[in-house]
Every structure is written in C-alpha cells, then in structure tokens.
Amino acid sequence: MQRVSSMSAFGRGRAARPPGMRLGNLDAQVRAALFGQGQGGYMLSFDRTDCLYQAPDGTLQASAAGNPLGLVLDQRFGGPAADQIINGGFNDASGWTLSTPWSISGGRAIKAAGNSGSLTQAQTLEVGAYYEITFDYYNVSGSGTLYAAIRGGTTRFGPVVTADTLGTGKYRAVIQAVSGNNTVDITVPNGPVVGEFDNYTLRKLPGNHFQQATATARPILRQGTSGAWYAEGDGVDDLLIIPAAIDLSAFNHVTQFLGIALNTAITSGRVIAESSANSGTIPATHGFVFGADQSISARVYGANAPVTVVSSGGAVVVGTKYNAMHSASLDVANNFLQINSLQSSSPNNPGGTKFGNFAHSLLGRNGTSGVNAPAALYCYTAVFSNGPLSAVQQALGRSWVRSKMGA
Structure with a gap:
C-alpha cells in the first residue's frame, strides 16, 4: 500500500546543500540540448550529493567536504529509470x-x-x-x-x-x-x-559513471569559499575513470565542457581529461591537456596518433577558474578551443574515422608519467557530448558549467 512516510536523514541529500542541488530548469535544458538526439557521453557536477559516493560499491555517500570520491554518477538522464519491482506497495504477497x-x-x-x-x-x-x-x-x-x-x-x-x-x-x-x-x-x-x-x-x-577502485587514488570532495563544490586531484595518482567503453558511433563529432582551476603550477604536461583505447599505453582519441607552460590544449585522434589541434595560447593562472570547451569533428575543419569566452581555432582536420568507443578519464590517465600524468586540479564539472552542437547549444553548455563553478 503506497503511503507517504516521514524521512530520516539517512540516504538523503546534504542538509546544508544550497537550493541548486535540485534538478533545475537549466539542468533539464542542458540535458535536452546536448543529449536529446541520442548522443553518447556524460554529464557530471560535484554539487549533487545523491550522485557522489566514497567507493565504487555505492554503500556510503560522499556527503561532506573531505570525503573521497570513488563513484560519481552520470547526470545525463536526470534520474533513475522506471521502478521494476512488482508489488512494491505490498498489497499482497505476489511477487515476493x-x-x-x-x-x-x-x-x-x-x-x-x-x-x-x-x-x-x-x-x-x-x-x-x-x-x-x-x-x-x-x-x-x-x-x-x-x-x-x-x-x-x-x-x-x-x-x-x-x-x-x-x-x-x-x-x-x-x-x-x-x-x-x-x-x-x-x-x-x-x-x-x-x-x-x-x-x-x-x-x-542509467549513464556512464566515473569511479576509482584504488582508495589512495580517489579525488577529494571540497567546497570553495563561493559555495561551489569540486573534486580535488593531487597531481600524483588521483583520477576518475569510466572503465567501460562509451558508444560514440552515432556521430563523428565530439564536444567537451570542463569547469576547472589549476591547483599548483606545473613544469611538465598533464592530462585534464581524455578518452583512450587503452589507458596508459595508447594515445588519446580526444582530450584536454596542460602544456609545460600551463597552457590548455585540446587534441584529437589523427590518422595514427593524436595531434594537438588548438591551444589556449597562454598560461592559465593558478587558482583562477576556467570554463573550457572544445569542439572537434572528424569530417570538417572546425576544431576550436574556447576558454572563458576566448576562442582559438585551427584549420587542422585530423581525418581518420569516427572517434570510436573508448574508456574515459577525468583528472588524468591512469597515473602514468610524463604528459600522461594526472593534473593537480580542481574540477567543478565535466560534460562530454557526442554530436554536433549549434552556437546556442554550446552557449547553454557553458552557462551550465559556469553555474556549477560559482562563476
């Protein structure tokens, strides 16, 4: 029998969470604009305690600053699927x-x-x-x-x-x-x-969920003075991974949005986010990287190897928030990188086939050395959409990212 019950704090949202934790109109607009035609990808932010867990088994929510992040659920579908229990209201014993x-x-x-x-x-x-x-x-x-x-x-x-x-x-x-x-x-x-x-x-x-099985490699949930929530990576081995391949066969175009801030200065290249056929050994098919000069670059898969298609052209400032977007197509030469509304473009068309169905990582790529090492990074949000987006859709995605950064 369906009844309205009183609710304890167990298993619910963070009591002090600001109203923005609820699915708002902007969230729904972004989901429809970026994934409404069946695009593959993911959508995540760190202000949704109902989507954050301390370990991949989901038994304990990440509900406070300082908690490790072992599982971050994809918000692309806005919530769970339909209930599949038979007779969950216990009208009789049928089904049980x-x-x-x-x-x-x-x-x-x-x-x-x-x-x-x-x-x-x-x-x-x-x-x-x-x-x-x-x-x-x-x-x-x-x-x-x-x-x-x-x-x-x-x-x-x-x-x-x-x-x-x-x-x-x-x-x-x-x-x-x-x-x-x-x-x-x-x-x-x-x-x-x-x-x-x-x-x-x-x-x-449903969705493509990030996780980290190794306890010591889990990013930490933090809250900034503006109230914005983010994942903090240590720049050594912290990162989140979608271990299963994401289906990107519907389109041969990808757009990624990131809300990030560099934690400490770097002297060698570092991975921010990427998709790769084999983490640690095969180059990225698409990714964001920090260069040794702290510039942000985007790279996509070429005929046999990834090529840097565009760069921010200057060093980012440690502690400053950046909302970065990169759009890349394997059909036409319209690759560009946009950072805080400043756009760089490149005529470089990487060619080749579609982006393929690969695992994805955030904050690094499996802790490997050199350019593949994780970044000491604050990550507020990440969105990846496999499909061509109009200027209006791109602007909507950037607005969502900025809203999650307190910007």
Whole structure:
C-alpha cells in the first residue's frame, strides 16, 4: 500500500546543500540540448550529493567536504529509470518470497521477533549496471541490523544500519550488479529486530559513471569559499575513470565542457581529461591537456596518433577558474578551443574515422608519467557530448558549467 512516510536523514541529500542541488530548469535544458538526439557521453557536477559516493560499491555517500570520491554518477538522464519491482506497495504477497518470521498484512511487509530472515524478489539485473533501492521503514527496533542486498552469484550489500534506534524513515542504497545477481531483498540478520516496511523500489541508474577502485587514488570532495563544490586531484595518482567503453558511433563529432582551476603550477604536461583505447599505453582519441607552460590544449585522434589541434595560447593562472570547451569533428575543419569566452581555432582536420568507443578519464590517465600524468586540479564539472552542437547549444553548455563553478 503506497503511503507517504516521514524521512530520516539517512540516504538523503546534504542538509546544508544550497537550493541548486535540485534538478533545475537549466539542468533539464542542458540535458535536452546536448543529449536529446541520442548522443553518447556524460554529464557530471560535484554539487549533487545523491550522485557522489566514497567507493565504487555505492554503500556510503560522499556527503561532506573531505570525503573521497570513488563513484560519481552520470547526470545525463536526470534520474533513475522506471521502478521494476512488482508489488512494491505490498498489497499482497505476489511477487515476493518470505522467510519466517516475515508476513504481509495491511499493505506492509512485517518482520516479527524470532528468527533472522529476508524478504526477496527475483529480478533480471544487468551486469555492471548500478541500481538504486529504496524502501520506507516504520517502528523498527530491537538489537541488530538491517540492509538491502542484491543476491545470486556474489552478494552485493547496501549500507548496513543499526536497528535499535532506527524508528521510522527511508532507506536508500546504490548497488552495482555483478554476474549471477538475480534477486533483491530486505535482510534482517538478527532475530530480535522487528519493524514494518513499505514502498520498495528498484530503479536502474542509467549513464556512464566515473569511479576509482584504488582508495589512495580517489579525488577529494571540497567546497570553495563561493559555495561551489569540486573534486580535488593531487597531481600524483588521483583520477576518475569510466572503465567501460562509451558508444560514440552515432556521430563523428565530439564536444567537451570542463569547469576547472589549476591547483599548483606545473613544469611538465598533464592530462585534464581524455578518452583512450587503452589507458596508459595508447594515445588519446580526444582530450584536454596542460602544456609545460600551463597552457590548455585540446587534441584529437589523427590518422595514427593524436595531434594537438588548438591551444589556449597562454598560461592559465593558478587558482583562477576556467570554463573550457572544445569542439572537434572528424569530417570538417572546425576544431576550436574556447576558454572563458576566448576562442582559438585551427584549420587542422585530423581525418581518420569516427572517434570510436573508448574508456574515459577525468583528472588524468591512469597515473602514468610524463604528459600522461594526472593534473593537480580542481574540477567543478565535466560534460562530454557526442554530436554536433549549434552556437546556442554550446552557449547553454557553458552557462551550465559556469553555474556549477560559482562563476
């Protein structure tokens, strides 16, 4: 039975988050303009606590300055997909498998005192995809814990919460499915725990999500004096990666937007963001780099190797915010780099085929040395769209970037 529940702070947004954390009209306009025709890519910012997690398993949100960033969800689709749970309102027992002492009555699933147990439902889950599980809980008490899990194959756990002081509220978990996963549940492993549950949902989180499996290589979430949120890279090994290939087959044109600030001066080339067929060994098909003179350059794939198609033509100032955009086409010679409304252009047409379907990285490329090393960088936002954009669409993308930078 669908009810409106009271909500605890658990699993929700940061209490002190400014109103801009909510999906606004500009967010929707940018998604429609940059991805409305099926373009591949991603869209992310660091002011959305519901999209930030401390590790790739999604069990703990990055909810405060100083938290590590192990998973950053793509905002390109604006939110999760449709709920795929059958009878999440518990009108009866259909769709669910109950173990003692679980029962369903009055439009709620009820866990009585006694044995441990779980409430499960079979589901078809996509390997590698992230899913959001939510449910409401009422009058939960007793010595022990509870959590959501995805089972079958290797069990994937949501956040484990202590039941004795839980009371009434809402649970939320983000879990990545792995091979063999085929059921979802509420698990109460301790007999004394009692409570009632309702409004169970399971929604896939579509998009291309950045992650970092190595704990010591995770950028840090920070907030500037202007209130803007950003990821801080250490310039040594911190970076975020989309490990799976992004499908860029629809168009042979790419546009990337970045909101960045250089943290410390550099004396050798550093990667800001790029796509690459094989991180660390194969040159980028498209990317932004800092030159040794602290200029920003964009490069795209040529016949056999990447070529720098355009450069900012001057050093960026450490600590100054830059909204940079690069548009590159493999059909026509209209490559250009625009930084804070100043545009440089180049007649260099790299030729070759489409940009291909490659993994992407942000803040660096797998910590390799030389020009491939990560940058000591503040990153406020990043957007990558695989499709030709009009001047109006480009301006809209830049406006969104500036809004996320407090500029």
